Amino acid sequence: MKHLRIAERACLGLHIFSMAFGLAGLLLVLPNPEFIAQLSPLGLKAFSWGMSQGGVSYIILGAIAVGLFGYRTLGLKPLLAFFIPSFLLSLSSELLGTSTGFPFGAYHYLSGLGYKIAGLVPFTIPLSWFYMGFVCFLLATALLEVTPLARWQRQIAAISLGAILLTAWDLVLDPAMSQTPYPFWAFEEVGSFFGMPYRNIAGWIGTGVVYMTVATALQNGKQFVLSRRELGLPVAVYLVNFIFGASITLVLLDAQFTVPTLLSSLFGVVPALLCWRLAPEEVVSDEDAPGLSETEMDYPALETAAK
Structure with missing residues (x-):
């Protein structure tokens, strides 16, 4: 398992x-075009590639790390039991949403998130539903x-709390991804609701459930x-993805x-940290749970911060 742990942490x-x-x-470069003008041709090419492929890269890497x-x-088996329905059902919801406006409201995807399935939904979107939904569900289950x-x-209760954690993250993600320059x-x-239809929130909760x-x-x-x-790892993934969306929302x-950001903190970040902090210190494995007794993942910085 050591090589998997190394690959997981690298991703x-x-x-x-x-x-x-x-x-x-x-936040820094695009609002200051004079900086871009000073880049060398190679630097400009690297920056352009990073901006065009950055969204695809971080989602794929997040999905691989969580996978x-x-x-x-x-x-x-447990991984596939979550990955397959989360990918297929979220993709179905997104295809339905971009075609009919149900269940998220009328919207469409622009460029920057990769190849669009059926010309409507970037392939990275169901991957983000998977990795964020999985960490939310694991945190909720451990607490309960x-x-x-x-x-x-x-x-x-775990399904309900997991869906709430997932939706709370979207409260900062949606403004950051749809209403900035x-x-x-x-x-x-x-x-x-700050430019978002209320049914978008209902759609997120419903799809997650x-x-x-x-x-x-x-x-x-x-x-x-x-x-x-x-x-x-699950709580770290949740926190850094919240910080990403919240930073863009608050700065741009x-x-x-600030209101949806505070709501996201209240219904997402705080419960996620509590789920992690109040989770059992040890989980007794049984014959139906292979691999649990072998795990020794340790993130000392998070442990220290909670004390």
């Missing part, structure tokens, strides 16, 4: 670097494992439970967008 590092590079370009993590800690609820109640998608209607429910059913009701130590948009 996580590159995922974070790609987002940092994108932030630097969007390797899921395979190493849970095994192939320590509650005195019955198993079926924990499953329903450098958008990646655009709504075709003026929404009442549906594919998390299917993923749970494919495991015959067995939950993906990890210990606090093992949840270092006006002060009113």
